[in-house]
Amino acid sequence: MNVPFVDLVAQHRALEPELLEAARGVLTRCDFILGDAVQRFERGFAELAGAPHCVGVASGTDALMLALRALDVGPGDEVLAPANTFIATVAAISLVGARPVLVDCDEHHLLDVDALAAALGPRSKVVIPVHLYGQPADMDRISALAAARGVHVLEDSAQAHGATLEDGRRCGSLARLAAFSFYPSKNLGACGDAGAVTTLDEGLARRLRLLRNWGSVVKYEHEVPGYNSRLDTLQAALMNVKLGHLPAWNEARARAAGWYGELLAGVPGVEAPTVAPWTGRHVWHLYVVRIPGLKDRAALLERLKQRGVSAGIHYPHPIHLQKAYAHLGLGAGAFPASERACREIVSLPMFPELTRAQVEHVVSALRAAL
Numbered sequence: 001m002n003v004p005f006v007d008l009v010a011q012h013r014a015l016e017p018e019l020l021e022a023a024r025g026v027l028t029r030c031d032f033i034l035g036d037a038v039q040r041f042e043r044g045f046a047e048l049a050g051a052p053h054c055v056g057v058a059s060g061t062d063a064l065m066l067a068l069r070a071l072d073v074g075p076g077d078e079v080l081a082p083a084n085t086f087i088a089t090v091a092a093i094s095l096v097g098a099r100p101v102l103v104d105c106d107e108h109h110l111l112d113v114d115a116l117a118a119a120l121g122p123r124s125k126v127v128i129p130v131h132l133y134g135q136p137a138d139m140d141r142i143s144a145l146a147a148a149r150g151v152h153v154l155e156d157s158a159q160a161h162g163a164t165l166e167d168g169r170r171c172g173s174l175a176r177l178a179a180f181s182f183y184p185s186k187n188l189g190a191c192g193d194a195g196a197v198t199t200l201d202e203g204l205a206r207r208l209r210l211l212r213n214w215g216s217v218v219k220y221e222h223e224v225p226g227y228n229s230r231l232d233t234l235q236a237a238l239m240n241v242k243l244g245h246l247p248a249w250n251e252a253r254a255r256a257a258g259w260y261g262e263l264l265a266g267v268p269g270v271e272a273p274t275v276a277p278w279t280g281r282h283v284w285h286l287y288v289v290r291i292p293g294l295k296d297r298a299a300l301l302e303r304l305k306q307r308g309v310s311a312g313i314h315y316p317h318p319i320h321l322q323k324a325y326a327h328l329g330l331g332a333g334a335f336p337a338s339e340r341a342c343r344e345i346v347s348l349p350m351f352p353e354l355t356r357a358q359v360e361h362v363v364s365a366l367r368a369a370l
């Protein structure tokens with residue numbers, strides 16, 4: 001049996017007639033830039049995120065970068081972010097000329113709030129909690145701390161479409177600004193690059209609409225220097241087809257996570273992912289186990305591959321040990337929890353179409369490979 005890491009083909013095969021119809025509609029209207037479908041998507045996605053405003057942009061990285069720009073973050077400012085995240089979270093900080101200040105993670109792989117409190121300083125302007133793997137960061141504590149210290153909060157919600165806190169509040173509405181990615185393999189994926197910012201604040205929404213479109217909402221009138229970072233009409237039209245399926249896809253991921261949890265309980269040495277007490281709905285963007293005693297992870301992945309199972313590592317290196325951030329001067333040992341997590345993690349296949357038989361195969365392959 002072959003179990004891919006993600007199976008985009010299965011999802012797109014099922015939706016093909018509707019996707020082709022949506023694409024044909026765009027080709028008929030030729031409203032390729034900021035067309036009808038973009039506004040329709042923004043309304044639909046705002047509702048899904050529980051936020052009053054959504055501004056479609058070209059990618060998740062741009063969503064983060066433009067959100068920082070909308071808050072006037074630039075040179076001289078510090079922006080706090082976890083050391084264990086995808087590089088884009090921190091790249092966005094660099095792109096606006098601010099200085100990244102990295103923070104270690106807790107046992108759920110989420111921003112450690114005590115470490116955050118210790119890292120805040122006079123130049124801190126924004127903190128970016130990442131809802132890593134599909135589970136919200138400890139937003140109530142983070143928001144309270146940020147409010148007390150006069151720091152803005154920007155959610156990196158790129159992996160958390162539809163995730164909620166215990167009381168039902170949704171990722172995308174837990175701070176003034178939230179950035180989403182619709183990279184194809186995300187829980188809601190475009191057929192190419194796409195992203196969005198959701199916000200509670202009408203003024204920020206307007207600023208974002210300016211920034212994504214050369215500083216302009218009225219053609220040839222430019223209020224601020226801006227970017228060309230619009231959500232393509234074609235991508236919006238394709239995602240309008242997918243949007244309604246997201247809740248069922250998230251449920252299917254949760255069902256697969258339940259099977260993994262049940263079956264992995266019988267595999268010694270493998271720790272299933274933990275669900276934090278503040279989490280309502282975990283949307284399982286990734287299913288990441290920890291294997292503390294692991295000596296040779298590359299060999300383990302190879303043995304899984306031989307049994308038809310594709311696994312991954314998210315992410316193999318914490319940000320401070322990446323060459324791109326060597327200039328921060330933080331060597332090994334700076335963030336022990338993140339560094340240990342990076343050594344011990346293995347991401348098992350996770351996608352909505354995953355079957356019970358596939359999960360059984362993955363777990364028995366893992367047991368054999370160990």
Ligand SMILES: *Cc1c(COP(=O)(O)O)cnc(C)c1O
Binds near residue numbers: 059062085158194195
């Ligand atoms: C995917 C991702 C991004 C970047 O999104 P792109 O659309 O690929 O630019 C940012 N942050 C996190 C946590 C992500 O997983």
